[in-house]
Amino acid sequence: MPGIADLSGRTVNTLRVGAMTSRYPAPKYAVVCSRCGARTTESQAKLTSGAARCVSAGCGRDGIREAIADTPAKARQREADAEAAKRREKEEAEVAKLARAEATLAETASKVARTIRERISTQPDDEVFVTPELRDAKMSRDEAVKFDGEQFRVFASRNSWFHDTPGNRRTVLEYFQRNRLEIIDAQMFEAAAKRLAEFSLLPDERPAPVLAKPETTTVNLSVERTEPQPQSRPETKIGIDPLTGREREYTRWEVGRMTADDFAKAFGLRRVDYAGSPVRSIR
Numbered sequence: 001m002p003g004i005a006d007l008s009g010r011t012v013n014t015l016r017v018g019a020m021t022s023r024y025p026a027p028k029y030a031v032v033c034s035r036c037g038a039r040t041t042e043s044q045a046k047l048t049s050g051a052a053r054c055v056s057a058g059c060g061r062d063g064i065r066e067a068i069a070d071t072p073a074k075a076r077q078r079e080a081d082a083e084a085a086k087r088r089e090k091e092e093a094e095v096a097k098l099a100r101a102e103a104t105l106a107e108t109a110s111k112v113a114r115t116i117r118e119r120i121s122t123q124p125d126d127e128v129f130v131t132p133e134l135r136d137a138k139m140s141r142d143e144a145v146k147f148d149g150e151q152f153r154v155f156a157s158r159n160s161w162f163h164d165t166p167g168n169r170r171t172v173l174e175y176f177q178r179n180r181l182e183i184i185d186a187q188m189f190e191a192a193a194k195r196l197a198e199f200s201l202l203p204d205e206r207p208a209p210v211l212a213k214p215e216t217t218t219v220n221l222s223v224e225r226t227e228p229q230p231q232s233r234p235e236t237k238i239g240i241d242p243l244t245g246r247e248r249e250y251t252r253w254e255v256g257r258m259t260a261d262d263f264a265k266a267f268g269l270r271r272v273d274y275a276g277s278p279v280r281s282i283r
């Protein structure tokens with residue numbers, strides 16, 4: 001082809017030049033982009049001047065083209081982004097590490113708590129609180145029973161969080177039995193109840209206040225509220241309080257939560273005078 005240099009086989013920018021596709025009015029070549037594979041034709045003039053570039057929209061987005069088009073501001077931004085990503089990654093790693101450490105710590109703490117819980121629920125508690133003035137106190141068994149009963153009521157009236165149920169009372173009393181303590185004042189009841197509560201050893205938690213549930217009729221589609229029933233007085237039953245050895249009223253709710261043993265003690269199926277139970281340390 002005289003006068004025209006055949007460009008076939010050359011590469012201009014990313015374009016590999018293939019066969020000439022037309023000669024007139026100006027020579028054109030088939031070109032294939034070596035980066036994205038896009039095929040098109042390109043004029044000899046542009047190929048020769050070096051102006052020919054791949055025009056495929058997705059070509060070289062992340063490649064040389066972008067780097068060439070990079071302005072200093074863009075470059076700074078990209079550096080800042082990379083920096084921020086690195087920082088985030090580091091922070092995330094720190095957080096994950098901390099979470100693992102916390103989990104380990106929590107696991108250890110819960111192991112320790114389980115050990116203490118097991119010990120104070122079965123053995124004397126090394127940390128049992130005894131009011132200093134009572135350490136060497138002496139009283140008769142009857143006096144002690146009376147004192148304990150009065151002090152229990154003082155404790156209960158000062159500690160509304162404590163749910164005064166037979167189960168909770170029994171748990172507190174058994175704690176003192178394990179610790180060989182017979183003369184117990186309000187402070188000691190409080191310390192014991194809190195210690196037991198701390199390790200979730202009190203069987204009965206104070207129930208959350210029950211919200212009145214409006215009743216609706218199911219027959220009539222227009223919603224009618226039934227009149228609230230007047231609150232009936234809770235049914236009570238007179239029994240023996242094992243703590244004081246005296247009679248007191250038990251609500252139906254309390255009775256419902258009693259163990260067979262509590263029930264027997266309270267309602268005289270096996271009449272047990274608390275004062276007659278084994279007492280060792282009273283002198």
Ligand SMILES: [Zn+2]
Binds near residue numbers: 037055
């Ligand atoms: Zn391309």
